[in-house]
Amino acid sequence: xxxxxxxxxxxxxxxxxxxxxxxxxxxxxxxxxxxxxxxxxxxxxxxxxxxxxxxxxxxxxxxxxxxxxxxxx
Amino acid sequence: xxxxxxxxxxxxxxxxxxxxxxxxxxxxxxxxxxxxxxxxxxxxxxxxxxxxxxxxxxxxxxxxxxxxxxxxx
DNA sequence: AAACAACGTAAAGATATCTTTACATATAGT
DNA sequence: ACTATATGTAAAGATATCTTTACGTTGTTT
Numbered sequence: 001x002x003x004x005x006x007x008x009x010x011x012x013x014x015x016x017x018x019x020x021x022x023x024x025x026x027x028x029x030x031x032x033x034x035x036x037x038x039x040x041x042x043x044x045x046x047x048x049x050x051x052x053x054x055x056x057x058x059x060x061x062x063x064x065x066x067x068x069x070x071x072x073x
Numbered sequence: 074x075x076x077x078x079x080x081x082x083x084x085x086x087x088x089x090x091x092x093x094x095x096x097x098x099x100x101x102x103x104x105x106x107x108x109x110x111x112x113x114x115x116x117x118x119x120x121x122x123x124x125x126x127x128x129x130x131x132x133x134x135x136x137x138x139x140x141x142x143x144x145x146x
Numbered sequence: 147a148a149a150c151a152a153c154g155t156a157a158a159g160a161t162a163t164c165t166t167t168a169c170a171t172a173t174a175g176t
Numbered sequence: 177a178c179t180a181t182a183t184g185t186a187a188a189g190a191t192a193t194c195t196t197t198a199c200g201t202t203g204t205t206t
Binding site for chain 4: 030031033034037038043044045046049
């Protein structure tokens with residue numbers, strides 16, 4: 001069996017930009033728990049939040065979110 | 074008040090490509106009711122489904138999904 | 147050591163996304 | 177008129193996304 005999953009590089013990008021989870025959550029108008037859960041891949045952001053994130057980072061979506069094919073997970 | 078909303082151009086793109094809702098739903102492994110609801114902007118796709126859709130169309134995300142700022146809706 | 151900032155996490159509840167089943171409408175072809 | 181294909185829609189239920197509240201850990205600074 002194979003499973004499709006989305007992973008993200010938010011944490012690395014955020015840190016590279018020197019932004020805290022708290023500030024980013026405030027800027028994007030979500031709670032820091034939400035940002036934390038998304039960074040730790042506990043669940044995916046909604047499309048709306050994902051679009052806000054790539055706009056916030058000013059980066060193409062492929063550099064932030066990856067649609068991955070995994071095996072047996 | 075202002076509201077952020079995501080709209081999409083899936084229907085136009087799909088028709089331009091001559092694909093039916095039914096075939097697209099099968100190819101993307103969702104129900105046609107889901108594709109119908111998304112096309113009619115009843116709700117947004119998940120990020121995972123959105124990424125599958127732009128891969129399916131082979132188009133950049135900005136040409137399919139638009140993050141819009143609306144007034145008082 | 148005490149204080150502070152950033153991050154981790156958990157549980158309960160609200161709303162959004164998606165499936166299944168079912169029925170209905172519209173259009174085209176025979 | 178009948179059949180087939182594509183699309184619209186609704187209701188019930190499952191799971192995902194996100195908030196609120198709350199408490200815990202880690203590292204840094206004074």
